[in-house]
Amino acid sequence: MGSWSAENATKAYLKTLKMGHKANEPDEVEFISALAAGNNAQLMVVACAGAADATALALVAAAHQTGGRVVCILQGNGGLMQSEELILGLDHACHVEFVIGDAQHLLLTHYRDADFVLIDCNLETVEMAALVDANKERRNGVVFVGYNAFRKGSSSQSNSLVGCRTQLLPIGEGLLVTRINGSDQANRKIIRANSTNNNNNNNNVNNGKKTHKRSHSWVVKVDKCTGEEHVFRVKSFPNHGRQIEA
Known part of the structure; x- marks a missing residue:
């Protein structure tokens, strides 16, 4: 993860607006896109509770701006077709790959070098606090964002993370943002x-x-x-x- 780029953040924000896929709170997806692009993220991973939605599109826009790639982790085959229909029709679909499996395990093993991680707080199998703790000593920085933080069933995620390094932002359905500066x-x-x-x-x-x-x-x-x-x-x-x- 490189230094902050206001230019990348602005361009990704505008690109997300032009995609035309709006969530209930439009400012949520634009914020996520700008945050990922502004940090020059190269490997972005989103863990979805169901099929990929507008939040995944936010990372696609960011990846197009930074030249990075997006990995979308799904819990099963059920949401794969819907996710592909949403994303693969875009001009920037080459930046995306879909993976089916346990998000917690994949984030701790195969994608532990990700520099931007987006997680649906409704995922009961993912403990964001454990992921943050496992990345404390990494050389490169990383940003963790949990969305749907205000929804029922995600309160435990919010309570375990809110502290000096994490902000709970009242954007959309709630965003938990944790930034870890690497040792470098x-x-x-x-x-x-x-x-x-x-x-x-x-x-x-x-x-x-x-x-x-x-x-x-x-x-x-x-x-x-x-x-x-x-x-x-x-x-x-x-x-x-x-x-x-x-």
């Missing part, structure tokens, strides 16, 4: 911070003489809903105050 991403942040400190130290020393060069510091703000990082550089100028750059 954490290491890059540390390196960037150390590099900034070293540059500041070098600017303050010039052959033992005082310098009047401008100094700067970095401020990082994280959007709690999308996981997007906003980085600002605060410059200090002697006798001229501060200037903030994005």
Whole structure:
């Protein structure tokens, strides 16, 4: 999963709108599509309680934007034909493959490298908390999204996940969004911070003489809903105050 791309998010959002397949709450599928594309997801997996629906189409739009692929996990053959009719007629169907089996097992084994996972909270065989816990130490980041979080039977999923790393969003039938930053991403942040400190130290020393060069510091703000990082550089100028750059 790469860094946040506002351009990908916007294009995937608009592409989902143009598909013309609307859920009861249109903003739900567009949000999912923008979130997946904005994070530059390459392997997106959706676990459906029944046949694939508009939420799966959201990932198809995102995959077309990022060049990734979508795996749709179905619980049985019953919803396969309906799912194929919904998706395979699209121009971007080449990005999708259907798999039948136990979603929990497949996500922990065959698709453990997925960087965007979409799960129907009505699936009784999937424990999102266990999936999140199993991905804590992975090198690359991952985003888990549970949809239908407000519906009957999914309250246990919501209660087990809501916490400092998970947001329950009142979008559509409820979305549980959990973002895990991989160890590689954490290491890059540390390196960037150390590099900034070293540059500041070098600017303050010039052959033992005082310098009047401008100094700067970095401020990082994280959007709690999308996981997007906003980085600002605060410059200090002697006798001229501060200037903030994005």
